[in-house]
Amino acid sequence: MPHIDNDIKLDFKDVLLRPKRSTLKSRSEVDLMRSFTFRNSKQTYTGIPIIAANMDTVGTFEMAKVLCKFSLFTAIHKHYSLEEWKKFAADNPDCLQNVAASSGTGSTDFELLEQILESVPQVRYICLDVANGYSEHFVQFLRDVRRRFPDHTIMAGNVVTGEMVEELVLSGADIIKVGIGPGSVCTTRKKTGVGYPQLSAVMECADAAHGLNGHIISDGGCSCPGDIAKAFGAGADFVMLGGMLAGHTESGGDLIEKGGKQYKLFYGMSSEVSMKKYAGGVAEYRASEGKVVEVPFKGDVEHTLRDVLGGIRSTCTYVGAAKLKELSRRTTFIRVTQQANPIFRD
């Protein structure tokens, strides 16, 4: 008989953070920088652990240039050529410590990855990203990549449960990407019925990863700065953003004019648009698992970054965390039925 887990799993929208006593005088005192040493690569990281997602609309070189100024990280999407990578590396050597090169499990992907890492040795991070991190094939692929690049820090995913986090960490990954279906342009939950509420996934996966000195990325589901704060509060070491960084000058794609308003296209990496662009169409045996949306043009991403970082600093002062590192230790979530007052909806 099918089994039902009876405790309710929670999303960001189901909770708020309880304020706690604080000795901080101002938001400006909060330190958002973190330092990690990774379990398998033994490399050290320092920065504000927010990552632009490896989507072709968001994980662009233009985005990386701005994010690295703020000590943020970019998982560069896998559709840049070796030549483009070489040019970026030559022009922006300072950004290379804050970017990852991405790859799926296909052999062409892997060959490109090898070439990039060989030609640009300052790139220290690899992002291995598949829709379903539960496959044995993916675990085997991860082991091969680890053997081939023993000193690179490997991000791998996506998964949503503790036992699979442990499996990937033990197979050579340093940072596990957590999230199945939470993203704003992801339709996996609709198309398959599979998924896991993101807040609970992060709490459970962080617990599993930290027990093995591994790290996790909360990937997807953040729609406002408060959600990012909740992801960190839940134990995420990194938070990855797609939709929140879409629609900016630095995002991929052209500006669209419609009714006097400006938009940019944003879509999931398994959407029809994306599959047509890179795979020549949606294969017979599969459904698209992503949407295509036009998001209002938001200008330079710098403004959004300040809003996000200002929000998280404010969260830290409310719960009495002088550093981002202390946020999850100071976190008590309360369950709620609504987030903000809906009277003046945007």
Place this chain on the structure above:
Amino acid sequence: MPRVDADLKLDFKDVLLRPKRSSLKSRAEVDLMRTFTFRNSKQIYTGIPIIVANMDTVGTFEMARVMTKYAMFTTVHKHYSLEQWKLFASNHPECLEHVAVSSGSGMADFERLENIIEAIPLIKYICLDVANGYSEHFVEFVKAVHARFPKHTIMAGNVVTGEMVEELLLAGADIIKVGIGPGSVCTTRIKTGVGYPQLSAVIECADSAHGLNGHIISDGGCSCPGDVAKAFGAGADFVMLGGMFAGHDQCAGEIIEKNGKKMKLFYGMSSDTAMKKHLGGVAEYRASEGKTVEVPYRGDVENTIRDILGGLRSTCTYVGAAKLKELSRRTTFIRVTQQHSQVFS
């Protein structure tokens, strides 16, 4: 691992009041006046304990003049000068027992507060308002203000949990402002993820305050007279309103004409609009935590006041409370999934 409190916390929209048997014959019999003696100042208050928020759009002198007629209270916003205060005090001495002078925890604010209170000794209330009442710095500030003005009644906040209500009362505050993020133009919950559903916050904070003979204000989240009644029912001694008093003649700001409709601007005190107006802009290290909206112009606030007080009287008759004082004792909340019929909404 971070902790999740298992029991669900509630907002006004999650409950309704259960009617109870009543011997009242008419709403007119209901007495909304309350009298309190404050814990630290030892002063006595009498009035209908509804307060206009200390926001620069609603907490105006013009509003205070009307509220005084109804024995209601106004926390006047902190952006009036000493000269403006003196003028108001000499023209409307009858208002002074129904207003508080507001201040943040900055030095400039405090000096202004001192000057006003020294110049106008008839003012008996001080409203100390910061976004985050949990900081040690604020607790020290409350202690200093209470030491400087031991006989003034101090309102202080905002907080949402019992232990911090107790701390502020013990530091010298008389009335604790309860509410983080519930307001209609507040975006703190969006920007920070921090907050507490208002009904649960009021129930828990009232319990803590009353145990120490302190009082609380439910500040924010009321969008209709029924919400005001629920806040009182939950144990609030006072209820503070911002958005419900916005858009009236007595509010600051010009009437805007848009497509033949009249509107007025309303905004949170940490919004871009407010920070630009009073601080010259949003500081580098912070995000704005408020929105700016245009609300329909609603004429004289007296109509709105009558609507609120009429609603509250009706609540009292439904639950059999002859006085507002009895409302919380007569309150049983039932959990609901919708407030009212959606057919014509």
